[in-house]
Amino acid sequence: MNAKVNLTMGPVEWGILILLSSVWGGSFFFVEVAIHEVPPLTMVLVRVGLAAIAMQIALPLFGLRMPTDWKILRAFLFMGFLNNAVPFSLIVFGQTQIASGLASIFLAATPIFGVLVAHFLTDDERITPLRVFGVVFGFGGVALMIGNDLSAGFSGTLIGQLALLGAALSYAFGGVFGRRFKGMGVQPAQTAAGQVTASSILMIPAVILVDRPWELPVPSGTTIAALIGLALLCTAFAYILYFELLKRAGAMNLLLVTLLVPVSAILLGVTFLGESLAPSHFAGMGLIAVGLLAIDGRLFRSRRVKQV
Template identity: 55%
Template sequence: MSQQMDNRAWAGLLFLSVLWGGSFFFVGVAVTEVPPLTIAAIRVLLAAVILQIVLRLSGLVLPWRREVWQGFLVSGLLNNAIPFSLFFWAQSQIPSGLASILNAMTPIFTVLVAHVFTADEKLTPPRLLGVLIGFTGVTVMIGTDLLSGIGHNVLAQGACLLATLSYALGAVYSRRFSRLGVAPMQVAGGQFIASSAILVPLALLVEQSWQIATPSWPAIAAIVALAVLSTALGFVIYFRVMTVAGSNVNLVTLLVPVSAILLGALVLGEQLAPRHFAGMAIIALGLLAIDGRVLSLIRRSRA
């Protein structure tokens, strides 16, 4: 798993950013009527059911080795149960824009975690610089005015940061499935079964989900879209990209705000401001630094 990513990996990240770019919108609609743990539980349970059907139709079965299911449990906890619950609760307390800025901390935590726990993804100056440039671009694009909210509702913002750390740990931990010979779709299917086993009882115990009033059709549609597009399909692509890009897959969180803003302009007719274009350009610069091919080309031309 090299620091440089090929065109296939970048295409996967772009597509994944579109799927995950809509997740903040879907959650924003659903969380006004459904408690956060219940949304997270429904999200992973629906995704688990969908992926089991897809696995059957594809002729794949889940491996039943103990080490694989132990991996599914830890991966489901780090990639789903912890971050989904924390982010959904945080979005009921702070603006989605601020949550997405904090979500862009994921690559920063990831390069640090990968440096400590891996032998082949050590921290390099270009990689760290690229991540910091990309984070700056996210902040510029979404709006520095949201940063004035930092320091208020610290508990919710801390929950977002813990969620991003969990994503970073999950990305590094999930690399083990390649060594175990588990296909990306199998990883996603097993992970969602494990996270459902964690979140469904928790939601029933903490929020008494059966007592919740029937949500409106827009809220139901948002939860279904969240489960089908952002979760079932999204995590299959996530693990597929991971097989060629390693923990660099978490760079998608720098692209998610770009996709969310472009979707808002294309679908909802929202106006693009100069800061949006400036932020996108800065993010692109950061990603070029991380990719490494431009720097390699410059070094070769000098040589």
Template identity: 50%
Template sequence: MNSPISASMGTKEWFMLIILSILWGGSFFFIEIAVSELPTLVIVLTRVSLAAIALWIFVLIARIRVPRTPSIWASFLTMGLLNNVLPFSLIVWGQIHIASGLASILNATTPLFTVLIASTFLRDEKATRNKLAGVVIGFIGTVVMIGPSALDGIGVNVVAQLAVLGAALSYAFAGVYGRRFKVRNINPIVTAAGQVSASALFLIPIILIAGIPADLGRPSIQTVAALIALAVFSTAVAYVLYFKILASAGATNLLLVTFLIPISAILLGTLVLGEMLQGPHIIGMAIIGFGLVVIDGRFLRRPKIYQGS
């Protein structure tokens, strides 16, 4: 049975969600650098392997108890497949064939899938009018912010588009499945370490079968730095936050981060790369913000008026 979670997030959860969006928003920069020199599976395996090493080192230093039950490790394997191997591979491969803007819009369907799946499988995360309306508003805001012109690619490279949608669906199932780790009282750091370790175990035989290209040269310093940042910040640290939010706020609230990731990516581009923040970006961000307010619901409730006797 799933333990109850908070239907609306507190200040702490919202803060962690924003930080998570920044960490995952930065991953698009790191992936763009890496894909110019390395094949998809190599990037994904390096990402999860380095993240696993960093997390297990921390677990050892902090002397956090590691579960030994086979069923828990089987759950790590399932979580690794749903939350890392499938979506990472599909998104990285999809970004090779379609524009990153369209990939971001397609990835923003994750909360839509999550509301439906969570409502089906979790008693304490049933779909409400606020959730459904807020998710649709947030999706519209994502399209406006990234630019409706990104949708011009719809119908071209359909397989790549379906791959990114498949990644969004996989993320949704992972969010719902990951609720079991709270019930088993497993430390979020151990859960994150177990998940990425399981992902690496999945990928090693796949790469051995597929083979590493013979002409794969030594990656540049920029690519190595991008891979380290992708592994440590956008994977290791990010997944610790992921499981902390999942344990306290649930899958539907957690995967609202998908709406915040494009905002983080655009703001990072403005601050780091000197890109211009344009009108559609601001309007889209405002629409997403309104969608999140609708989902949260607290600011839309009518204040209770005290009536004296």
């Protein structure tokens, strides 16, 4: 049985949410900087590998150590697959085809999938009529963004967009699966360390077979700096925030972070990478935003209270 969570967020939870969204928005920027010199699977391994080393060093600072119970270790492995190995690989591949700001918008669809996943796999995050409304609007926004590319056939742009949607679906499953760590008595820092360590182990064979990194040229200093930022800031630190918010506020509240991530991602992309988005992308993001607000429900509840 899943442990109960507080579905109403207070100031602390909102602060964690905003900080996490800003940090994760930067991950799209770092990927865009490094993708020209480092292939996707190798980038993912460097990201989770450095994060795993940092987290293992940091655990004693929290007065913690890695769990040794096989049930928990097996959960780490599955969490690393759902929440790191699969989505990180799909995101980096997607960004080889589309701009970082647009990639972040597609990841905003995560809670749309999360509503459906949580409804079938949890006891206390059931779907409601308002959330159905949110799902419809959210998928409408996605359809608006990929409509032209879908009608044109399987171009690189469409494949990149579908990869991002696959990452969003994987994140949705990961957010729901990760709820069980609270019931196991695993602290957020332990869960973060466990999943990035597990995903590092999962990525090693794929990198050896596909990328053969020992044959790649040494990346530039800028790329190395981007990889370090991606690993330490956007992964190690971000996942401590992630699991803390998951423990405090539940899977659906956690997945709302993807509503805010595009803000920082788009600002960084436009300011430093010269990216631009089409009007249909902003319109699609608008529909997704309406859907996420409906899924969250707080705005609608506050309006009803004021009208009483």
